[in-house]
Amino acid sequence: MQQKELKQGMKEAIPIVLGYLPLGFAFGVLAKEAGMSVAQAVMMSVLCFTGAGQYIAIGIMQAGGAVVTIIMANILVNLRYLLFSTSTVPYLKDRVQPLVASLLSYGLTDETYAVAMNHYQDHPATASYLAGLNLTSHMGWIGSTLLGAVLGSFITNTERLGLGFALPAMYTCLLVLMINRRTDIWVAAFTAMTCLVIGYLFPAMMDNLSNLIIATVIGATLGVIINGQH
Amino acid sequence: MDNTSIWIMIIGVSIVSLAPRIFPVAFFSRYEFSAVVKEWLSFVAPAVLGGLTALSILAPQGKIDISIQNIYLWAFLPTIVVAVRFKNLFITLLVGIATMAFLYNFLGM
Numbered sequence: 001m002q003q004k005e006l007k008q009g010m011k012e013a014i015p016i017v018l019g020y021l022p023l024g025f026a027f028g029v030l031a032k033e034a035g036m037s038v039a040q041a042v043m044m045s046v047l048c049f050t051g052a053g054q055y056i057a058i059g060i061m062q063a064g065g066a067v068v069t070i071i072m073a074n075i076l077v078n079l080r081y082l083l084f085s086t087s088t089v090p091y092l093k094d095r096v097q098p099l100v101a102s103l104l105s106y107g108l109t110d111e112t113y114a115v116a117m118n119h120y121q122d123h124p125a126t127a128s129y130l131a132g133l134n135l136t137s138h139m140g141w142i143g144s145t146l147l148g149a150v151l152g153s154f155i156t157n158t159e160r161l162g163l164g165f166a167l168p169a170m171y172t173c174l175l176v177l178m179i180n181r182r183t184d185i186w187v188a189a190f191t192a193m194t195c196l197v198i199g200y201l202f203p204a205m206m207d208n209l210s211n212l213i214i215a216t217v218i219g220a221t222l223g224v225i226i227n228g229q230h
Numbered sequence: 231m232d233n234t235s236i237w238i239m240i241i242g243v244s245i246v247s248l249a250p251r252i253f254p255v256a257f258f259s260r261y262e263f264s265a266v267v268k269e270w271l272s273f274v275a276p277a278v279l280g281g282l283t284a285l286s287i288l289a290p291q292g293k294i295d296i297s298i299q300n301i302y303l304w305a306f307l308p309t310i311v312v313a314v315r316f317k318n319l320f321i322t323l324l325v326g327i328a329t330m331a332f333l334y335n336f337l338g339m
Contacts, residue, residue, distance in 0.1 A: 085253070168305070196288060
């Protein structure tokens with residue numbers, strides 16, 4: 001364990017934890033309302049760590065849906081991680097032991113992925129950094145779920161604190177940080193547009209983020225094509 | 231949903247949400263990607279963030295909302311300026327959250 005790397009990872013997780021706070025809290029509240037115990041709500045955050053997926057589970061539970069439906073929806077929602085995870089391989093390979101890298105990928109989310117990829121642009125990947133980043137973020141998710149499940153009935157409006165904008169602000173900044181090549185701008189803009197157009201034409205795809213997957217595949221392909229012309 | 235079903239659901243969701251994160255790293259770490267594949271993968275992050283940013287700002291409640299009533303769109307403006315100027319996650323986050331709180335509490339948006 002390299003302490004400095006671990007601390008760096010933990011430090012970079014702070015904005016993520018801040019963003020998870022209202023989301024995890026809200027999940028805790030909703031899970032209780034949908035009939036889960038505090039232990040079940042917390043264990044779901046420990047074992048699944050999938051924001052969108054957990055919200056969908058609650059939605060289907062409240063609508064009286066089946067376990068199979070929840071799992072099918074979660075397969076779709078989590079499919080994008082196949083892409084994310086694969087794109088971290090060139091950075092982790094030869095630097096982090098495959099077994100350790102696989103285990104730490106448990107903590108891969110939209111947010112930890114974006115922060116780590118940004119970090120890898122000018123720092124080599126290390127197991128300690130990844131552990132600090134992913135485990136701290138996961139702790140934030142679990143802790144806020146616990147708070148929501150326990151205190152849910154007391155605190156109602158987190159909108160007042162502006163925390164609803166924590167994740168959008170984080171995505172905005174990470175997007176800016178991720179744009180290093182001219183082509184990146186085109187890829188990001190094109191993917192954003194495609195994502196919205198697909199979502200507009202097929203609103204159901206917004207629920208499981210399959211519009212994001214399709215748009216990303218098209219956008220990354222466009223990037224390779226543009227680069228190939230130079 | 232009864233107690234047992236909830237536990238089965240949690241374990242099922244756990245498996246299908248962890249598998250796509252863990253398997254690619256576990257499996258592909260043994261292979262060397264070709265140059266084109268590596269290049270393609272290098273565009274995944276900017277693409278995903280472009281998409282996520284657009285969705286979080288223009289479809290904050292899960293439905294596309296491109297209108298002046300969309301409070302997220304207003305909060306986005308100072309946020310993107312600060313992000314470009316400072317390139318600092320924490321400062322950007324603070325400005326974004328503070329702008330949102332201001333719009334919500336004082337402008338009644």
